[in-house]
Structures are given as structure tokens and as C-alpha cells.
Amino acid sequence: MVGFESSFVETAPSKERRPFVGYDLPEGVDIRGRYDAEFARILTKDAMQFVADLQREFRGHIRYAMECRKDAKMRYNSGALPGFDPATKYVREGEWVCSPTPPAVADRRVEITGPVERKMIINALNSGAKVFMADFEDALTPSWENLIRGQLNLKDAVNGTISFNDKARNRVYKLNDGNIAKLFVRPRGWHLPDSHVFIDGEPVKGCLLDFGLYFFHNWSAFRRTQGGGFGPFFYLPKMEHSREAKIWNSVFERAEKVVGIAKGSIRATVLIETLPAVFQMDEILYELRDHSAGLNCGRWDYIFSYIKTFQAHPDRLLPDRVQVGMTQHFMRSYSDLLIRTCHRRGVHAMGGMAAQIPIRDDPKANEAALDLVRKDKLREVRAGHDGTWAAHPGLIPAIMEVFTDHMRNKANQIHSVKREDVANIAETDLLQIPRGVRTMEGLRLNTRVGIQYMAAWLTGTGSVPLYNLMEDAATAEISRVQIWQWLKYEVELDGDGLGVRVSRDLFGRVVEEEMGRIEREVGRDKFNKGMYVEACKIFTKQCISPTLDDFLTLDAYNHIVIHHPIGSSNL
Ligand SMILES: CC(=O)SCCNC(=O)CCNC(=O)[C@H](O)C(C)(C)COP(=O)(O)OP(=O)(O)OC[C@H]1O[C@@H](n2cnc3c(N)ncnc32)[C@H](O)[C@@H]1OP(=O)(O)O
Ligand SMILES: O=CC(=O)O
Numbered sequence: 001m002v003g004f005e006s007s008f009v010e011t012a013p014s015k016e017r018r019p020f021v022g023y024d025l026p027e028g029v030d031i032r033g034r035y036d037a038e039f040a041r042i043l044t045k046d047a048m049q050f051v052a053d054l055q056r057e058f059r060g061h062i063r064y065a066m067e068c069r070k071d072a073k074m075r076y077n078s079g080a081l082p083g084f085d086p087a088t089k090y091v092r093e094g095e096w097v098c099s100p101t102p103p104a105v106a107d108r109r110v111e112i113t114g115p116v117e118r119k120m121i122i123n124a125l126n127s128g129a130k131v132f133m134a135d136f137e138d139a140l141t142p143s144w145e146n147l148i149r150g151q152l153n154l155k156d157a158v159n160g161t162i163s164f165n166d167k168a169r170n171r172v173y174k175l176n177d178g179n180i181a182k183l184f185v186r187p188r189g190w191h192l193p194d195s196h197v198f199i200d201g202e203p204v205k206g207c208l209l210d211f212g213l214y215f216f217h218n219w220s221a222f223r224r225t226q227g228g229g230f231g232p233f234f235y236l237p238k239m240e241h242s243r244e245a246k247i248w249n250s251v252f253e254r255a256e257k258v259v260g261i262a263k264g265s266i267r268a269t270v271l272i273e274t275l276p277a278v279f280q281m282d283e284i285l286y287e288l289r290d291h292s293a294g295l296n297c298g299r300w301d302y303i304f305s306y307i308k309t310f311q312a313h314p315d316r317l318l319p320d321r322v323q324v325g326m327t328q329h330f331m332r333s334y335s336d337l338l339i340r341t342c343h344r345r346g347v348h349a350m351g352g353m354a355a356q357i358p359i360r361d362d363p364k365a366n367e368a369a370l371d372l373v374r375k376d377k378l379r380e381v382r383a384g385h386d387g388t389w390a391a392h393p394g395l396i397p398a399i400m401e402v403f404t405d406h407m408r409n410k411a412n413q414i415h416s417v418k419r420e421d422v423a424n425i426a427e428t429d430l431l432q433i434p435r436g437v438r439t440m441e442g443l444r445l446n447t448r449v450g451i452q453y454m455a456a457w458l459t460g461t462g463s464v465p466l467y468n469l470m471e472d473a474a475t476a477e478i479s480r481v482q483i484w485q486w487l488k489y490e491v492e493l494d495g496d497g498l499g500v501r502v503s504r505d506l507f508g509r510v511v512e513e514e515m516g517r518i519e520r521e522v523g524r525d526k527f528n529k530g531m532y533v534e535a536c537k538i539f540t541k542q543c544i545s546p547t548l549d550d551f552l553t554l555d556a557y558n559h560i561v562i563h564h565p566i567g568s569s570n571l
């Protein structure tokens, strides 16, 4: 379903001649998202020309890379396992390093992440974290409003003029005078089109829109005020192969050339968050060696990707989601190998996100949650990670303390922790099946979380607190694909001693009961006003689908697209 704004559909055509209102666009570009005079500050003719040129130059390469993903999927579905590529052994074994880290981001011990929402941007930049990763991806619903307001917010943030007036609380938010976190921006993954902007008749690649608009409007101010002559800085999500990193590298080179800055100005940290990518870490760094700012363990998408990659391998079923933590052998091996790879190539090895968030109304539970976060971060810093992620400002002091206690006055551990002890990590380590059991409660929790996350996402909120944990697109994906997998193989829930098998019938009953529980928990009023029923339909359809959808957000995307009638941007 692609929506049309009701005002356009229901209003009788006016006989009055209206003045021209619309975006001034270059040849071949059509904007079908709502016109807004403020948005026009971002969607300028020159900025859209920049985006259109990126799309035209790279669309063929991207299409090819996506075809290769499909081929790989077919191979895995026919029983093949991902592994190291013999053809690029010379890259893995070669002695080379990436360009030195820009001094502005040598110290990244705590990074806060969050959607590109105005108040959260200010809070994150003021939070005391070293870096703020502003997210167009896992934490954001990619609605037209969120995306373009997000770009406006970032522009104001980079210019230092961002403010937010919370009238209900009579509070004005502004940036601190000093000690502002350094900004990294995460565009969407390669797989997501943006159906509000058409270039030569086809939707623009979401990531090129996010990257292009942010770079175009901010490169100069960012380098002057934040990057110490470098930048802008990016996080790159969900890649599966080094050929995708090569495209990003070419995008960066093109952007640098267009505005006339030195090659290697732009820097990016790649999230290793798909199973195939763990076998390509050297190759990915090699492709981006002039533009690299290291790698990050995107642990939640990584678990999702493990299930997705092995969707046709019933011998590799996962236990309950809560049991698949960083101490499982395959997860520890992934983090260790990432650290060794990054430090060998002279770049940061960033840790991932602990999902716990502060629990305000229960001090005991709050302390227990903080303790779990501390343990997770201690494991990371001891293993050699140079920094890590925090989902909430309330966690920063504890995480900072753990990293600072361990690293002392060093900005990072790139040259002090080499991890030669893990040089022999093998394919079998990275693929080892996690241990644990499956339970009815696991099935129920996946159902409750999946539906509530989808309900929030449909109404424009891409990260939410649920049952005292941060949930976003990556964590919700685990819930979805796990249910799909359990249904497909009618697995036995072996952890509760009941021996029940997961079937369509059982899942139907669970959905009904969990919807009742959600209604009781959120209250009837919120339930009726929200999109829980729609979310339930979408989520359950995806869980029982005969073939696994590649991404929950790709399938759900059409539900949030609102087109103005074609040509309305030039009315
Ligand atoms: C798997 C991955 O990709 S992880 C990376 C992507 N995911 C994310 O970035 C999630 C980031 N975190 C969040 O979105 C939020 O912390 C949530 C949704 C989990 C919880 O949010 P809330 O329920 O609003 O938290 P809470 O009510 O405790 O917030 C307290 C204050 O902290 C602020 N805050 C909370 N999280 C953040 C954040 N990540 N960045 C900046 N400010 C934040 C709130 O805006 C609020 O500010 P205020 O007191 O000025 O009003
Ligand atoms: O993006 C991070 C993840 O864990 O997924």
C-alpha cells in the first residue's frame, strides 16, 4: 500500500489559481514526499543534483552487489556455508595498514547512539560520550518526515545552532559550550530504496540520499568545527561483502573530488553485522583503507544474520534469543577476530550495544541491569576493544569508568593489544552453533516484542524501550526470524519440559494471548489509538510466510510511504 495524503484525495479541486509551491529540482529528479518550506532548505537543487549524480554513477554497481547477495543466499540455501574466500587470501595475509586515524577521533571509548530526532541529538551531543552516532538506520523509521527533519536537525547541530523548546516541560535544550561528542552519521543499508524521491523514474537508494544530503550540507562546517580538518565521519551498516565496501569507497572519493577536499578526508566505521561479512573483514578494510575508521561489532544484526543465513539449515537452530549473548563461542570468536583484524591494520575495533537501559522505578532492578552492562563492557575492554556503544545517556558514566579504568591514559588500544593469540580463529569457531534451550516463554516474548516494535515503527518511532531493554530494527529482526525458523522446522520447545512443538496452531494461539497481554500492559486507550492490530497482521504474516522476507523493514516500508500525487511538487 502506498498512501496518498488524505487532504489531496478529499479536497475538491479549487478553481483558484494557486501560487507555485514546490521544490526546485534538477532534470530527472522527482520528489513525491510532502512539500515543506523548511524541507526546501535541505532539498535544494544543488543538493539534489549531487544525490542524483551519485545515484546515476553507482546504481549499476549497487544492483550488481545486490544480485551477488541473492546468489550467495541461494548457495547457503542449498547447503553451502559462508567462509573465507581463497581468492583474497593475499589480502588477509598481506602486510598493509589503513591510513592513520584522525586525531579528532582517536579516543572513542564511549559512543552514544540514537535516532536523528531533535531533542535526542542535543542530549546525545551533550551526554559526555566521545562520539554520537546519529542514526538513519536501525533506530529510525524511514518516513519522509523523520528523514528530512533528521537532515535539518543534523545541519543545525553541525552549525552549532540546534535548539529545542519543550513547551510542555518549559525547558529549552541547547548544546553545551564545550565537550560536545563527535558526530558520526549512519545512513540506511544498501537494500532500502527511498520511494519519496525518484531519479530517472526509479526510487533513489536510501543510503545515497542520507549520505548525499548530509555530506553536501555539512562537509565544510564539520571539518572546520568538529573534524580537525577531517570528515565528515560515517558508520556503514549491514554490508555482506567487500565489493559493497568498494562502492562506498568510490562514493567517498567522488564526494571528495566534487567539493575539492583531499582523498581520505571522509572516514567510516563499518559495522560487521552480517555473518558473511565476518569472513571479509580484512577485505573490507582493504577496500576502505584510505577512508577507514575501523570496524564495529553490530552484535544484534549479526545474530539476525546468523539465523537468516542458515534459514535452510535445520541443524543450526538457535535457542531463545535471551541466551544468544556475547559469551557464546561464535560471538566471542567474532569479537576477538574483529579486534585482531582491526589492530593489525591500525584502526579502531569498536564494541557493540548492551541492550539494557536504566530502570527508573526499581532501584534494585536498575542496579542489576547496570551490573550486566558493566560486565559486558569489562569483557569488551579486556578483549581489546577500543570503545563501545551506549543506548542511553544514563549508562555513560558506568561504561566510561570501565573503559577508563582499564585503558588508563591511553586513547585506545590499537597498538597495545594485538591479540595474536586469536590468529587461528577458524571458520568452525565463527559458525559454531550456540548452546541453549528453546522455551514457550521465548516464543511468547518474541511475539510480544515483535508486534510492539512494529506498532511503534509504523507510527514513526524506530527505537523503543520494551521490558527494560532497548529494541530497534535489529533486535526485532531476531524475534521475527526466530519465530519463522521455529515454525518452519516445527521445533520442540525443549526448555520447559513440556516438549511442545511449534506449529501454526500454537503460534495462532500465542499471538491471540499476547495481543491480550499487550492490551492490558499498554492500556485499552493507547492500544486502540495505536497501530497494534495492523502491526500484528504484518508481523504474523512475515512469521508464517513460506519464504523468509530479507528484511522486516523492507516489507513494512510501503505502509509508511505517503506520496503526493505525481507532479504535486511542482504545483
Ligand atoms: C542494534 C543497534 O543498532 S543499536 C543502535 C541503534 N539503537 C539506538 O540508537 C537506540 C538508542 N536509544 C534510544 O532510542 C532510547 O534510549 C530508548 C528508546 C531505548 C529509551 O528511550 P526513552 O524511553 O525515551 O528513555 P528515557 O525516558 O529514560 O530518557 C530519559 C532522557 O534521556 C534521553 N535519551 C534516552 N536515550 C537517548 C539517546 N540514545 N540519545 C540521547 N538522548 C537519549 C531522552 O531523550 C530523555 O531526555 P529528557 O530527560 O531531556 O527528556
Ligand atoms: O547496529 C548494530 C547492531 O547490533 O545491529
Ligand SMILES: [Mg+2]
Pocket (backbone or CB within 6 Å): 138, 237, 271, 273, 298, 300, 301, 474
Ligand atoms: Mg545493526
